[in-house]
Amino acid sequence: MAGENGSGGAAPAGRPNLVLIGFMATGKSTIGRLCARALGFRFRDTDVQVERWSGKTISRIFAEDGEAAFRRLESSAIRALSARSGLVIATGGGAPVDPANVARLRQGGVIVLLKASPGEIVERSSRRRTRPLLADVEDPERRVMELLEAREGAYNRAADAVVETTGLSAAESTARVLQAYRGLEKGWSAGRVAAR
Numbered sequence: 001m002a003g004e005n006g007s008g009g010a011a012p013a014g015r016p017n018l019v020l021i022g023f024m025a026t027g028k029s030t031i032g033r034l035c036a037r038a039l040g041f042r043f044r045d046t047d048v049q050v051e052r053w054s055g056k057t058i059s060r061i062f063a064e065d066g067e068a069a070f071r072r073l074e075s076s077a078i079r080a081l082s083a084r085s086g087l088v089i090a091t092g093g094g095a096p097v098d099p100a101n102v103a104r105l106r107q108g109g110v111i112v113l114l115k116a117s118p119g120e121i122v123e124r125s126s127r128r129r130t131r132p133l134l135a136d137v138e139d140p141e142r143r144v145m146e147l148l149e150a151r152e153g154a155y156n157r158a159a160d161a162v163v164e165t166t167g168l169s170a171a172e173s174t175a176r177v178l179q180a181y182r183g184l185e186k187g188w189s190a191g192r193v194a195a196r
């Protein structure tokens, strides 16, 4: 895919980060990488940042230190990444539940929510067993529904735009996210100018 500014080149100043939020297995990492290539941005994943810092997998952090410890590391990763520009940032599925995370992400970026049906989420996540919140549960679809319901409000409040990915290929979803980004980017720049 040809980059808008040359693949992998430095991002032009003044463009907002593209932040992808959404439930586990909605395609944030796959679509994020494709968007980064198209925009000439760097791709960063908050889960990967947390794993690098702690030297442990997400599953091990949950098992040995607990979810609260993971959330603290996740917030630190968000703080560090939000201070930079020229990034596509994929967040962990639980990140938008904390309004402080959303406020930080919004400072330097525009936020696109990826959605997928519970059936597709279960189907996609069953291919990898790296998600402690879905591991070892008797009824994964029910767990997904419960978590989705609990998080829906936070997701919708955080989102500047929503892209439904159910039934779409990664390339099709990427095209929709890029279209949303370009629309939001205009408003973001205008807002910055007005705020000066």
Ligand code: S3P
Residues within 6 Å of the ligand: 022, 023, 024, 025, 028, 047, 058, 091, 092, 093, 094, 095, 130, 131, 132, 133
């Ligand atoms: C989580 C989602 C995961 C990871 C952790 C917790 C969540 O990230 O951050 O397992 O609370 O939904 P992905 O959304 O990338 O799977």
